Structures are given as structure tokens and as C-alpha cells.
Amino acid sequence: MSEPTIDIVAIGNAIVDVLASADDAFLSQNGMTKGAMQLLDADQAKTLYDAMGAAREISGGSAANTLAGAASLGAKCAFIGQVATDQLGEVFTHDIRAQGVDFVTPAKPLDAPTARCLILVSDDGQRTMNTYLGAAQFLPQDAIVEAEIASAKVLLLEGYLWDPAEPREAMKRAIRMAKSAGRKVALGVSAVFCILNHRADFLAMLDAGDIDILFANDEELLALAGTEDFEEAVAFTAAKVELLVTTRGPDGAIAVSGGERASVPAEPIAKIVDTTGAGDLFSAGFLVGYVRGKGLAESLRMGAIAAAEVISHWGARPEVALDKLIAEKMG
Template identity: 65%
Template sequence: MTEPTLDVVAIGNAIVDVIAQADDDFVTSEGVAKGSMRLMDEATSDSLYSRMGPGREISGGSAANTVAGMAALGAKCGFIGQVADDQLGAVFAHDIRANHVVFDTAVRAGQPSTARCLILVTPDAQRTMNTFLGASQFLPEAAIDHELIASARILYLEGYLWDPEEPRAAMRAAIEIARAAGRKVAFTLSDTFCISRHRADFLNLIDSGLLDILFANESELLSLVEGTDFDAALEAIAAKVPTLVVTRGVDGAVAVHDGERATVPAEPVERVVDTTGAGDLFAAGFLAGQVQGRALADSLRMGAIAAAEVISHYGARPEAKLSQLVADKLG
């Protein structure tokens, strides 16, 4: 087995976020639960965009945010995701490459356009995401770069992208490539709606031993097991994956690795501005800690530090120098 040249290659939705402030009444009038994520078609997305307040365009996408955060922590990363041959696609490609992430997926000609997520941020910093998946849901298996995946220590997959059939097949192929190359596979459950639609698939990945690292938040973990007892859910899933990482919002996070359990509190934040990307950056910090050979608790702490930075400003990509923040707090 050859030595890896990259730390992580991620596959996920290639999305440009449009972030705008909104009050609770506006969110309610849209008929969507505050703090949730819903999918919409292009016409509905255009309609909502026309009614939103002034927005900021910032490249996003869950797995893309994670590798951008990892790169900011000194990791060598790649990303595979589908954009269209349009302005937002060019914005996404520029931004991720500017973060020193390898991104060579060919653009897709024609319609639909590049994916966008219209994010409504309420005064309590909760983000309600309204996503048009556009071109991202047409990532073909042919776009999977075998050499790129085999070159990375870890393949990181985004649960959001499991929904459309074409990228789901692409990710299954990527898992086979990573496994054949002796690499680890990490998976994030992404959202309870993903679990409700694909619980059987996700449990099959876990039960088949195809996942080495699983990321979830507390609600996602409970949804996965269809239970209400957190400790019981943690024990049940931790028995099936080598490493389980669960974030719990203000209550911090917990990880279990081969029977070892570690917990950390949430990192203090002077003011929470926008919770978009908190889980993505937590995964970035944790994975960066693991590829650096840090202890389980220290990797969790790195995740908490990265998450705290991203919720202190608008957008799901870090603005402060994460590597310096970690050095100041962990050494």
C-alpha cells in the first residue's frame, strides 16, 4: 500500500450560500421550521430570493466547508463536487481552490444551474436553510477520481448528497475505491431529514463495517436509532463503528473510539452570530486532530475551537487563522 499524499478527500454538494438576516415572522411565513433545512426547486428558490433581505454570497456545502476548515488547520485536502458552467460555479471553484484544496471536477454544461442555499439567520443566530441542489445532485460516477481518492488517508462523505440517485452511486463507488486502497471512510449524517429518507441505507453502511468514523449531532443520533435515550443510542452505534463523534450544541461533544470515551464542553463564544457550518467545522477540527495523531480529547477540542470560530461571524468558512487559535489553546 502506497503512502497517502493527501489527508482527506471529501465528496459533497458544491453550493454557494446566500446569507441574509430575517425575523421569526418571515421564517414562519415561509412555512419552514426555524433551524431546519428544506429542499426546493429553482422557481421556489428564485421566489424566496426575491423576497429576502440583502444577502452575502459565500461558498458553502457541508463537506466543502469541512475540507476548507481542515486546510486552514494545515491539512492537505481534495474535494469532488458538481458545479454548472455559470457564475456561481466559478465562484465556488475559485473559493475552494483559494483555500488550497484540490478541486478538479469538470463543470456540467447546461441546466440546472449551480446549487445555492438561501440561509435565513434570525436574531437568535439560528439558521434556516432553503436549498436548491441544482447541478450538485447530478454528480456522476464518472466524476469520481480514483487516484485522488486512493491518495488520501480518509474519504469523507456528506449525508446530504446521499439523497439523489446519481451521486449516491458515485459515493458507493468511492467507498469501494477507498476500501481497496486501505483508506478510512468517514461519513456525516448531515440532517434528520436525510436519516428519515435513508435510515436503512445508513444503518447498512454501519452494520456492514464500511464506515470508520461517523459524525452526528444529538438529534441525528437519536433519529438514527429511532430512540429518545442519548446514552443508549451512543452505546448502540459506538459498538458498530470504530469512531463515533456526536456534537450536542451548548453541551459540547462526545466521541467514542474503540471503547474509549472522551467529552469536551462547548468552546466559549463572546457572541453567536450565525450557526451555519458549526457541525462542518467541528468535523474539520476533529479530523485535523486525528490526522495529526492527536489524542481523542484533543481532537474533540480542536473541533470545538473551529466550531466556535465559525459561529462568531456570518458564513460557514473560517475567517480567523484556525491554526493559530488551536496553537494558542492547545499548543
């Protein structure tokens, strides 16, 4: 079996984030739950975009954000996701390649445009996300190339992309390829609604041994385990997976692997500006630690530092070189 040549290959939504400030009244008037994420159809996306204030466009997508962070830490990464042949597709492609991530999935002339996430950022930094998946939900199975999957130490799957049927089948194909090559498979469950929609699928994959590494925040973990008790949820899920990583917002994060458990507090930050991408960048720091053979505690700290950087500014991609930042903070 050949040795892997890259660190992480990820499959996810190829999305451009459109961010604007909004107060609680605007959220209420438009039927949004502050801090939550909802899916929109094309008409809803247009109506909301027209109602938003002045906005800025920054490439996003959960798995793509994680790779941008990992690349900033010096990891070799590749992304698989679908964009359309339009302006936002060009923006996404340029941005991810500029951050050092290999992205070769061809753009397609589709009826649906490139995906976008309309993000309303509150004064306290909370982000309320409204996602139109567009072209992202048409990622075909033939975009999954065995040589690319086998070349990576870790295959990362984005839970958001489990919703549409076509990319779900593409990810199942990638899991089979990764397992055949002896690689690790990581799943970020992404959001509580993903679990509510696909809990049976996710649990079946865990029970089958398809997933080696699971990323979830505390609310997602409770939903997956079907309990309101955090420690019960940890015990339930950790028994099904080689490595469980759970973020807890201001309460830090934990990792459990076999009989070992480690925790880290949230990294101090002067001001939270925009929480978009916090979990994605935490995953980036942790995964880079993991593929480099770091222990649980050190990998968690790398994740916490990366997450703190991204919530200190607008957008879900790092604005400083994370490798230098982590070297400064961890010595």
C-alpha cells in the same frame, strides 16, 4: 500499497450560500421551521430569493466547509463535487481553491444551475436553510478517480448528497475504492431528514463495515438509533463503527472509540452571530487531529475551537487561520 499523499478527500454538494437576516415572522409567513433545513425546487428557490432582504454570497456546502477548515489547519485536502458553467460555479471554484483545497471536478453546462442554499439568519444566530441542489445532484460516477480516492488518509462523505441517485452511486464507488486502498471512510449524516429518508441505507453501511468514522449531532444520533434516549443511541451506534463523534450544541461533544470515551465542553464565545457551518468546522478540527494521530480529547478540543470561530461571524468558512488560533488556545 502506496502511502497516502493527502489527508482528506471529500465528496459533497458544491453550494454557494446566500445569507440574509430574517425575523421569526418572515420564517412563519414562508412556512419555515426555525433552525431547520428544507429542499427547494427551482421555482421555490426563485420565489424565496426574491422575497429575501439584502444578502451576501459565501461559498458553502457541508463537506466543502469541512475541507476549508481542515486546510486552514494545514491539512492537505481535495474536494469532489459538481458545479455548472455559470457565475456561482465560478464563485465556488475560486473560493475553494483560494482556501488551499484541490478541486478538479470539471464544471458542466447543465440544465440546472450551480446549487445554492438560501439561509435566513435570526437575531439569535440560528440559521434556517433552504437548499436548491441544482447541478450538485448530477455528480457522475466518472468524477470519482481511483488514484485520487486512494491518495487520501480519509474519504469524507456528505449525507446530504445521499438523496439524489447519481451522486449516491458515485459515493458507493468511492467507498469501494477507499476500502480497496485500505483507507478510512467517514460519513457525516448531515440532517435528521437524511436519516429519515435513508436510515436503512446508513445502518446497512455501518453493519457492513463500510463506514469507519461517523459524525452526527445528538438529534441525528437519536433518529439513527431509533430511540429517545441519548446514552442508548450512543451505545447502539458506537457498537457499529470504529469511531463515533457526536456534537451536542451548547453541551459540547463526545467521541467513542472501542472502550474509550472522551468529551469536551462547548468553547466559550462572546456572541453567537451565525451557526451556519458549526458542525462542519467541528468535523474539520476533529479530523485534522485524527489524521495527525491526536487522542480523542485533543481532537475534540480542536473541533470545538474551530466551531466556535465559525459561529462568531457570518458564513460557514473560517475567517482566521485556524492553525494559529488552535495553537494559541491549546498551547
